[in-house]
Amino acid sequence: MAELERALAALGRELEIPPTPDLTGAVRARITRRRAARRWLVVALAVVVVGIGIAMAVPDARSSILRFFGIGSVKIERVESLPASQEAPLTAGLGKAHTRADAEAIAGFRMVLPAFKGAPPSRYYAIRGALIATVIRNGPTPLLLTELKGEQTFLSKKFVDRNTRVEPAQVGAHEGLFLSGGRHVLQYLVSNGSQVHQLTTRFAGNVLLWFDGVRTYRLEGRVSLAEAIRLAHLITG
Amino acid sequence: MEGRPLDESELVERARRGDHQAYGELVRAYQAIAFRTAFLIAGGATEAEDAAQDGFVKAWRALGRFRAGAPFKPWLLRIVANEAHNRRRSAGRRAHLAVRAAAAEPSGGAAPSPEASVVDAERRDELLAAVNDLPDDQRVVVALRYFAGLSEDEIAETLGIAQGTVKSRTSRALERLRESYG
Numbered sequence: 543m544a545e546l547e548r549a550l551a552a553l554g555r556e557l558e559i560p561p562t563p564d565l566t567g568a569v570r571a572r573i574t575r576r577r578a579a580r581r582w583l584v585v586a587l588a589v590v591v592v593g594i595g596i597a598m599a600v601p602d603a604r605s606s607i608l609r610f611f612g613i614g615s616v617k618i619e620r621v622e623s624l625p626a627s628q629e630a631p632l633t634a635g636l637g638k639a640h641t642r643a644d645a646e647a648i649a650g651f652r653m654v655l656p657a658f659k660g661a662p663p664s665r666y667y668a669i670r671g672a673l674i675a676t677v678i679r680n681g682p683t684p685l686l687l688t689e690l691k692g693e694q695t696f697l698s699k700k701f702v703d704r705n706t707r708v709e710p711a712q713v714g715a716h717e718g719l720f721l722s723g724g725r726h727v728l729q730y731l732v733s734n735g736s737q738v739h740q741l742t743t744r745f746a747g748n749v750l751l752w753f754d755g756v757r758t759y760r761l762e763g764r765v766s767l768a769e770a771i772r773l774a775h776l777i778t779g
Numbered sequence: 780m781e782g783r784p785l786d787e788s789e790l791v792e793r794a795r796r797g798d799h800q801a802y803g804e805l806v807r808a809y810q811a812i813a814f815r816t817a818f819l820i821a822g823g824a825t826e827a828e829d830a831a832q833d834g835f836v837k838a839w840r841a842l843g844r845f846r847a848g849a850p851f852k853p854w855l856l857r858i859v860a861n862e863a864h865n866r867r868r869s870a871g872r873r874a875h876l877a878v879r880a881a882a883a884e885p886s887g888g889a890a891p892s893p894e895a896s897v898v899d900a901e902r903r904d905e906l907l908a909a910v911n912d913l914p915d916d917q918r919v920v921v922a923l924r925y926f927a928g929l930s931e932d933e934i935a936e937t938l939g940i941a942q943g944t945v946k947s948r949t950s951r952a953l954e955r956l957r958e959s960y961g
Contacts, residue, residue: 546953546960547925549906554926556903558877560824562811569806569835574799 567710567719571613574717613719613751616690616758632686632762636667636675649674651691654757656776680773685763687777691756711750711767713759713774718752720767728762754778791851795842802842806835809852812927813859816937819922820863822874830866834859853936856929860937875911876922878903902960909959917952920945 633639645666646652653674655662663676675688711718728746750761750770759778761770787808793801813834818827838858845854867874910921923929923937931949935942 546957549903549960550910550921550925550956553878553903553906553910554928556878557926558879559815559818560827562814563828565810565814565828565832565835566803566806568832569839570799570803572832572836573802573839 564709568708570710571717571719613717613753613758616751616760632677632684633667633675636669636673639665639667642666642676644668645674645676649691651689651757653689654759654777655687656773680763680765680769683764685761685765685773688760688762690758690760709767711752711771713750713752713771714779716752716754716778718750718774720748720750720770721746722748722767750774752778787851788848791842791845792847794839795845802839805851805855809855810835812852813855815927816856816923816929817859817863819876819926820860820874820919821867822876823866826866827863830862831859834862837862853933856933856937857939874918876907876926878907906956906960909956913952913955917948917955920948921952921956924949 640648641664642653642662645668648668648670650671651674653666653676655676656678658678663678665676667673667675671691673688673690675686677684678687679685707721707723709720709722711720747763748765748767748770750759750765750767752759752774759774761774761777765773787805790801790805790808794805810831813831814827817830817834818824821827821830834855838855841858845851910918913921919938920934923934924931929937931942931945934945938945
């Protein structure tokens with residue numbers, strides 16, 4: 543090899559090339575979702591179209607969307623800059639609290655809950671025909687458990703830097719994703735026919751998402767991946 | 780055959796039949812070269828990650844058209860390279876390579892001497908500047924050959940050009956670099 547070619551090879555070893563991100567989780571989530579639920583795919587495409595419209599309507603997110611992917615009714619977007627957001631309680635944007643029976647009547651479906659050693663939660667939140675949520679406790683740690691039905695609702699996660707990890711998670715037979723680290727933003731966006739309503743925008747903690755083919759489950763709070771999966775097993779097996 | 784790792788052709792065949800786990804193994808095996816190739820073409824980490832990820836997803840969808848027995852790597856890299864080219868065009872800027880901060884510092888070791896290290900660093904910086912100034916088609920070929928370690932036929936397949944074109948672009952690029960590098 544000539545000196546120039548040796549110098550080029552040496553230069554290649556000194557280049558500033560970022561470490562390879564682990565793509566297996568994201569790729570697997572995308573291809574699994576495509577094959578596992580053909581019907582959902584059609585719906586998801588429609589959701590993405592709506593999502594683009596919404597994102598373009600958010601000034602901070604305009605022209606900064608780099609990628610989006612999702613699981614179930616949750617859509618994750620990677621952007622260069624976050625939309626304006628604030629620290630807020632876990633239940634911000636979910637409206638007033640209801641009894642479980644009332645919340646299930648509003649949501650239109652029964653909430654799947656783990657067995658509780660003590661008293662079950664007394665406060666539930668719901669969005670008509672789309673979502674039901676409650677705060678459960680893992681020891682002293684509050685966790686927001688949200689269950690989303692079908693395609694009327696999607697949540698949007700936005701994260702700005704590479705410190706936010708997105709990794710695959712397996713909850714029994716169900717595929718999932720775990721988001722941790724970094725700072726990311728949660729938006730509740732509810733589509734009601736042709737109209738889309740943005741309910742709130744707030745910073746979010748670690749999140750485990752999983753989809754059983756019918757319903758999307760979302761567990762948010764100060765929790766590790768292993769602990770989140772353990773809790774998820776208690777909910778959907 | 781329990782415990783024997785599957786070879787590439789077996790993984791590809793399983794993936795063609797819809798085996799996600801087999802395809803996950805292929806992603807794990809090729810994500811580093813896919814990301815590096817995308818980075819060298821697109822010039823940005825985010826664009827490279829997106830191009831590599833989308834490339835893997837598109838390759839999965841196109842597995843039915845993959846010719847059985849053909850090497851998987853260049854076929855995959857062609858899809859990733861297309862994605863990276865598209866992103867670079869969208870960004871409307873040239874890829875600009877730089878050396879690592881640690882590498883930019885002269886070596887503190889016993890040999891070579893600090894003076895020699897400074898000279899080496901200067902020559903390396905001149906060479907990198909010359910690479911960055913190459914016409915884009917030549918720069919990409921040089922980057923894939925010397926910075927990604929692809930062979931000529933792999934580069935031809937990745938870029939969708941004839942092997943002779945790879946040779947001529949490499950030759951012209953080296954000629955220009957010699958003028959700068961000496």
